[in-house]
Amino acid sequence: MLRRSIFLTPLLLLPVRAETRPLRIVASFSVLADMVRNLVGDTASVDSIVALGGDVHEYEPRPSDLEKLARADAVVLNGLGLDRWMNRLVEASGSKARVIVAGAAVVPRQLPGGITDPHAWQNPLNGILYVQAIAAGLSQVPGITARASAYIARIRALDQWCLSQFAGVPVAQRHIVTSHDAFGYYAARYGLQILPVRGIEDAEPSAEEFAALATRLRAARGEVVFLENLTNPALLQSLANETGARIGGTLYADSLSRPDGPAGSYLAMVRYNTQTIVSALHGQ
Ligand SMILES: [Zn+2]
Numbered sequence: 302m303l304r305r306s307i308f309l310t311p312l313l314l315l316p317v318r319a320e321t322r323p324l325r326i327v328a329s330f331s332v333l334a335d336m337v338r339n340l341v342g343d344t345a346s347v348d349s350i351v352a353l354g355g356d357v358h359e360y361e362p363r364p365s366d367l368e369k370l371a372r373a374d375a376v377v378l379n380g381l382g383l384d385r386w387m388n389r390l391v392e393a394s395g396s397k398a399r400v401i402v403a404g405a406a407v408v409p410r411q412l413p414g415g416i417t418d419p420h421a422w423q424n425p426l427n428g429i430l431y432v433q434a435i436a437a438g439l440s441q442v443p444g445i446t447a448r449a450s451a452y453i454a455r456i457r458a459l460d461q462w463c464l465s466q467f468a469g470v471p472v473a474q475r476h477i478v479t480s481h482d483a484f485g486y487y488a489a490r491y492g493l494q495i496l497p498v499r500g501i502e503d504a505e506p507s508a509e510e511f512a513a514l515a516t517r518l519r520a521a522r523g524e525v526v527f528l529e530n531l532t533n534p535a536l537l538q539s540l541a542n543e544t545g546a547r548i549g550g551t552l553y554a555d556s557l558s559r560p561d562g563p564a565g566s567y568l569a570m571v572r573y574n575t576q577t578i579v580s581a582l583h584g585q
Contacts, residue, residue: 323344323346324341324375324439325374326341326346326373327349327350327369327370327398328347328348328350328377328378329357329377329378329383329384330349330350330379330384330555331557333378333403333431334348335557335566336428336452337439340432340439340448341448342444345374345439350369350387355556357555362386362390366390367394370390370396371394375399375400375438375439376396377435379419379421380402380404380419381417382416383404383419384419388400401434401439403431403435404427404430407430407431410486410489412500420554420555422567423485423486423487423574424487424489425457425460425490426490428567429457433449433453456567456568462572462575463572464491466575467492467575469583472492475492476493476524476525477494477527478496478527480497480499480554481497481499481500482500483555484552484574493578498537505536518540519544524544524546525547526540527548527550527552527578528548528550528551529554530551549578549581549582550578551577552574552578553573557569557570
């Protein structure tokens with residue numbers, strides 16, 4: 302409360318300044334925050350609720366989140382069931398922010414049991430839809446149309462580059478195993494067959510499920526197993542040991558890396574994942 306009153310006082314004294322302050326935009330997780338930063342440049346401050354390396358599927362809100370959201374001018378969500386907790390948080394904060402759902406125009410990937418796959422950003426073509434939705438929601442930001450066009454051109458070029466990378470891998474070899482079901486949209490775009498060890502946000506498999514998975518992996522010789530930046534690698538490592546499958550590297554699914562890491566931005570993440578998968582599949 303103390304911090305709040307200190308913060309509010311100068312605004313009350315300087316109403317003109319308050320009106321001209323930079324916009325405050327809050328995104329639910331790091332991928333969206335990076336997209337927003339590319340669109341607003343230095344005209345707005347951009348924050349992410351889930352910190353780098355945090356789990357956006359299941360997030361435990363902190364009191365400071367409410368404060369951030371209460372002060373936000375715009376809030377950017379993924380939608381598709383990923384960050385439902387954000388809606389409750391925005392409401393609880395009493396925020397008057399405009400809410401932008403980045404994934405609103407995506408054709409959802411439906412899974413058995415009526416579950417929607419929320420990981421749409423992993424397909425760069427969906428990334429473009431995200432950018433268009435965010436830019437439309439923030440249309441009052443100076444220069445956003447030009448920044449959006451330039452950014453979309455970079456995403457499009459990245460998609461073409463990914464296609465060219467996979468063109469060198471025979472379709473029959475494009476089988477991979479991942480920690481959780483985060484690469485369905487990516488796989489559909491680049492013709493991959495993916496066997497996720499866990500579902501979207503399921504618990505770890507039981508002993509029976511693990512045995513069944515090992516049997517499937519042994520039957521499919523030459524499978525490559527990928528770890529993920531947010532998931533405990535022990536399960537996949539033991540699966541690889543048991544079946545003789547190779548560990549192909551670590552993929553970035555639901556969080557960017559630190560800025561100096563291999564996946565410090567959305568573009569870098571897709572590029573790094575593609576390099577990791579393609580070079581592992583070439584090594585078969
Ligand atoms: Zn996920």
